[in-house]
Amino acid sequence: MGSMALVRHPDRNTRNDRNGNESRLEHPLLEICLTSSKGLGLFAKQDIKRGTRILSERPLIVLPSEDVADYSSLKQRLDDLTTVELALFYDLGDNKDLIDDEVRSRIHQVALVSGKFRKRPDGLEIFIKTGAKAHTVFKTNATSMGRDRGYGIFPLYSRINHSCRPNVHASYNPSLGTHTVHAIREVQAGEELLVSYIDCAQPTQKRTEDLEKHGVDCWCEVCKRSSAAKQSERRRHLIFDLKRGLSAYVGDHVKGRRTPDRLIPHNPTEAVTAAENLVQLLCEDCLEGMDLAFAYRIASKYSLQLGMVEKTKAYAVKEAEVELYCLGTETGYLKDGNAEAWLKRIQWTAERDAVKIRMCEKRGVKEAKKADKKADKKAKKGAR
Template sequence: MGINEHETFTAEGSSKQYRLHTISLHGSEPDDEAVISCILAANLIPLLPDPLPCPTKKYEHPAVRVLQTEHKGAGLFALQDIPAGQVLLVEYPALILPAGKFSREVYDELGARLPEKRREELMSMANARSKEECPSYVEGIVRTNALQLELDPKGRLPEEEKEFYGGVYPYINRANHSCGPNAMVKWDPARFVTTFYSIRDISAGEEIVKTYVNPALPRQTRLDILEKNYRFTCDCPWCNVGHSTPQELAQIAASDRDRALLGTWIFTHPGYKKWCRDLARADDVVISSYLEALSLSEKEGMHGLQNLFVEEIAMCYSALGDLDAFQKWAKKTIQLTKVEDPVRAARFEEWLVDPPKKMKQWGWRKTQRELSEKRSKKGVSEIIVVDLSDMLGFPE
């Protein structure tokens, strides 16, 4: 297990020094091996995990297959119904490199350092760039497929030394784009592995898609980015609509408005924490707000945000002491966060064992309402000052 260092070079228009590296992860079994070909800046090397992680076995869901689409090349498809929150693929990147532009020789050597089978997988990937734009075929594959990676998650590099890195995945990158994706990726910098997982129920025969752009952006902005970076026009249901009649323009404007609202919802609408402290607000104000957000996310296919809304609803029901409703929404939270945030999912699993005993904030708001009513009947003014910092139990 180690990193083999090689010659130093620079990116075009930069004096920053880079090296080609081969990260080799070796496990206890012969098949437990991952080789990642990289271009890394010298200042990043000390920040890599030490020791490097033992490899995680590559995982492929038995119901996921690569099949040919009618006009988008290869794609991933579900052979059977797959529920939300399921791991679809676990894969190491074949390549890791910064956003800068390097010589053709560097890109060619980057690909050549992979084992033969992995290199064949890489070279079979889509390349939307012309030879004039990208003289190296490997560079064309990189610029068509790379997913952004965080290699300094603890923020140890000075701000002026930070840069974007990307990873290329011969299998995960088979997933085509939609502005209403049914799957997402999660990069784990400690293990150098990316997990691809479902964010809503996927039906048998349905294509498994991820988004290449921020789905909260307006339709035209999304189309422009996809055309510039990936050389295609999105044909998802939210983009493939007419734009010549007043009705069509109104439909596009409404979708753009709803997507913008969803992108900022948690910052512009009252949340569980503030609501729980404010007895002047109605008991259902947050629940109603986030049910509306869930409805909009369903309409716009922005299911990647739903775990935030579902969790808020669950926590509100805990403060109201509604056991049945809390159990329903807590189970949904666990399903949607067990891949993205397993610590949070485990917290909810612990609470579900016995919510009234396990949760410090259980029924707090209901209790305060009952106390308020008793005081009102006695003619006592309602003055409640309570430090809730240790009671609310909201998972960090």
């Protein structure tokens, strides 16, 4: 990758700020370049270390989840943008596979309801064309900001293409109010940044179905039918099953999917073994994102139940490492508590257990003294 001749895109490396001032995209680490088959992409200008926060971007617009198919809501948000921001929006990629007649007819409806085109029917066609373009740009680039927060457009992040073996992790951070992107591996100068648009720890067929919704016919290194890809496919089947089984075991069932009993561990010992297998498979397949943090947490949680204190701590430390390079330090918002909170809880549990043991020991000494006294008394009586 590093030696590939990159075509830097001069126009797309120009950005505009909220006040309309044009400025070069002088990002120290990134540049937008043309790829051979995926349109534009975002590339590293220099070597990037694992854990580096590459981007922290605020949304240009946000739509609630229930409004993503509603053109009038999108239009309202676009009407609020400045000319420069609007240009930034319309400059983004628009995947024509993501527009259909239903969308066009909904835009037509919005036009009819507005009543604007009764006297100027020629404007109607332009309105529908512009609407279709806006809708396609939104659908191509909208990024989930998490449950209840809707979908946002992040202009620079939008240039990152998909891979089923990503080298960056991206997620919305509600504590910061930004979408963050972190390197989850060392990235070399000239290498393309690649994120996963879907849950990529799945077999090819499921990934293909999910990617279709993004208009992506993926031809990444994992989807190519090479011998290495075959190995990966075997691992992804196992990873998928282990994740399902463990999620069901911790009570986090995948919506709409029943997990077969054979996949679900029956006790903490089996859960630890399954989590350890998951860690190994994820590492072998270079999937070192938040799935790995999940596997470490389960391994730590059930090691604790089994009283394996050293393993509990070691896995918790590993989880914290992964969480740090995927998300950074501002992770107080995480649903299951962040790794730091889990480490504190383990510390607290270890201290509580130590106190319990000391109390039992003290009680044991007292009981033993009592028994000794009783025996002495009996012995004295017998001697008389």
